[in-house]
Amino acid sequence: MNKSRVTSMQVAHKAGVSQSAVSRVFTPGGSVSDKTREKVMRAAESLGYSPNVLARAMTTGRSQIIGLVVAYLDNQFYPEAIERLAVALQEQGYHALVFMATPTIGDTDDVMRQLLDYQVDGIVLASVSMSSSLASKCEDHGIPVVLFNRDQDDARMSAVTTDNIEGGRAIARHFAEKGAQRVGYVAGFEGASTQIDREKGFLQGLEEAGLSLAMREVGGFEYPLARTAALEFCAGRDRPDAVFVCNDHMAFAFVDAVRHKIGMRIPEDLLVAGFDDVPIAAWPAYDLTSYRQPINRMVAQTVDVLLAQIDNADIPARKLRLEGELIVRGSTGGPSQRQG
Structure with a gap:
């Protein structure tokens, strides 16, 4: 009973x-x-x-729940980010309600409509975007939205990102300093602000160094597509001598394919750099040069901005770009991270 x-x-x-x-x-x-x-x-x-948290929300107007919407959990950057966001919110007396979405706005909007039924106090969108109409609905309901590791052209939503343009430029400068001449780029999901800004900075950096992009493939932030991109790059005689892969998750696929399917050596035959600097990047199997996102500062700023807007709806949205750091490892001929 x-x-x-x-x-x-x-x-x-x-x-x-x-x-x-x-x-x-x-x-x-x-x-x-x-x-x-x-x-x-x-x-x-x-x-x-x-x-009963939801019943309490009916009387107090506050649920103490923050909705976290995320895609790409196979990308090692996001599980770590979501965990840290959840812990940081919990330390402030809030609880995270996690919803999964795909990168397409239509799917995100469906998830967001479900999320609003839980009377959340605020929303963090990690790796996804939302439509203008749904942004208006959140604004009408007094629910602040912060984009994490994404941005979009909407002044109503705050955003916290790494300076992706400068990160791309730093990798281009590094390749130039290493003497690269034929440079390739593996793009992420074409609609993502991270992809757009990283490629923009990379092209700017190449131009500043007197270089141009010789090859480009789209990996879509997916392991299989990035692996295919590696095979396309190296199928003919005009192979690149340096490749920037838009994030570490795809860079691991690229390195695996280059080494085990094509038989090229890294860095002797090919320089490879990624972006994010997830923990696996430092493993001896990859020893990957990567632009490190300041994840702790990104999380802290996201929570600060969101809670400030929950407490005071008149606070305007903020767009924050935080400085990262290029971590040079063996994949571009830097100091080896070998253990033992």
Whole structure:
């Protein structure tokens, strides 16, 4: 037989306090004496009571829930980012509700409509974008939206990214310093701001160094497509001598294909650089040169911007670009990271 849910009224009766006192105990920041809090918690524990977060949201207007929408979890950057975002929000008294989406705006909008049913206090979009009409709906409901590792041309949404343009430019400069002459680029998903800005910076850097892009393939941020791109690059005689792959996840696929299917040596025959600097980049199997995203600062800024807008709806949206760092390793002839 199913047990009925314990109510706050029952807890109040057992603790000898008012129902409003029970509500204040389970509301973050609620004003209540230590004595009352102790009585309520003791009664709640003995009855097996847990507060109904969504019901509380109906009365307080706050659910203490932040919606996190993410795609590309096979990209090693995002599981780490989502974990850190969830922990940072929890430290501020909020809970993360994670929804999965694909990079296409239509699919993201469907997920977002579901998310709004949970009466979230704010939304973080990681690696995805949303339509203008849905952005208007969030604005009408007073729900702030922050884009994480993405940006789009909408002044209503805050965004926190690495300076992807400068990251691409730094990799181009590094290739030039290494004497590269025939340079290739493996693009990510063409509609992503990260892809657009990284390629823009890379082309600028090549031009500044007196070089031009010799080859280009699209990997779409997917391992199989990036592997195919590697085979296309190296199929003929006019092979590149340096390739920038738009993120580390694709760079691992590129390196695997070049080494094991084509038999080229890295870095002796080909320089390869990625972007993100996920932990696997430092593993001896890849020893990958990569532009490091400042993930801790990105998470901290995202949480600060979001919570500030939750507390004060009049705060304008902010677009933050944080400086990263080029980490040079063996894949471009830098210091080897070999262990042992």
